[in-house]
């Protein structure tokens with residue numbers, strides 16, 4: 001058994017939950033904040049058999065990978081600026097940090 | 110020292126806290142969700158001397174072990190059904206998942 | 219890489235966040251409760267290169283170390299007691315519990 005600690009963005013958290021359930025991988029979710037990101041993130045605690053670690057990592061990568069997205073920035077309140085300035089900008093979303101940790105014993109009661 | 114990560118049902122969480130305090134075992138509690146369970150659960154982080162690991166496991170097992178319980182299901186809103194249909198059903202409650210993890214250093218400041 | 223799990227008092231949590239950011243150390247924060255303390259505390263998950271572990275520990279120690287502080291106890295509601303009884307008392311605040319844990323794999327997606 002290994003313990004995976006996966007820190008992902010809140011926006012990817014629901015999809016990751018479903019993908020893990022589909023793969024019959026149990027996870028526990030913690031609501032977390034921080035890193036350099038101001039926005040909330042979610043930490044998944046996953047207990048998994050050694051031979052399924054690569055499969056779990058692949059699911060996390062596929063679901064949460066950092067990617068570019070176009071976003072319309074909030075309207076500029078400065079009246080002297082032309083509203084036509086509000087064009088979409090490219091931002092990075094997603095991303096996951098995953099720690100694979102050894103386990104000495106695993107029990108279910 | 111070992112670190113125990115114990116995921117238990119919310120309903121067993123207060124009793125587990127008191128039992129650990131009685132045994133002079135320090136624990137930190139995280140509010141968590143998920144697994145296949147929809148209901149909330151609590152994750153305990155316990156730092157414990159190697160020789161007391163079996164004792165801590167026994168306390169968790171005794172307090173949180175999965176067990177059957179009779180429960181009266183919520184009243185059926187369908188008026189065509191006889192209210193006498195609300196008889197107690199047996200459900201499984203409790204249960205704990207525990208990871209025992211190695212620690213390389215432990216510090217108290 | 220190592221994973222540091224640092225449990226600190228809420229009152230030291232913001233300062234610790236800034237000090238870690240200053241040192242370019244990424245941390246994820248969990249809101250936690252318990253131990254023998256009734257008050258809330260915060261658990262930091264820090265992923266850090268082996269050679270920077272002592273530096274991270276020093277930051278946690280410097281920021282969160284247990285120390286004495288004078289506090290004016292809440293006003294005594296018992297009208298028979300003289301209000302001059304409300305003199306400052308010395309209490310212990312702060313303190314940190316830190317686990318340094320091995321990591322087998324570390325991934326960023």
Ligand code: NI
Nearest residue numbers: 001002050103
């Ligand atoms: Ni294993």
Ligand code: NI
Nearest residue numbers: 110111159212
């Ligand atoms: Ni040990």
Ligand code: NI
Nearest residue numbers: 219220268321
């Ligand atoms: Ni390392």
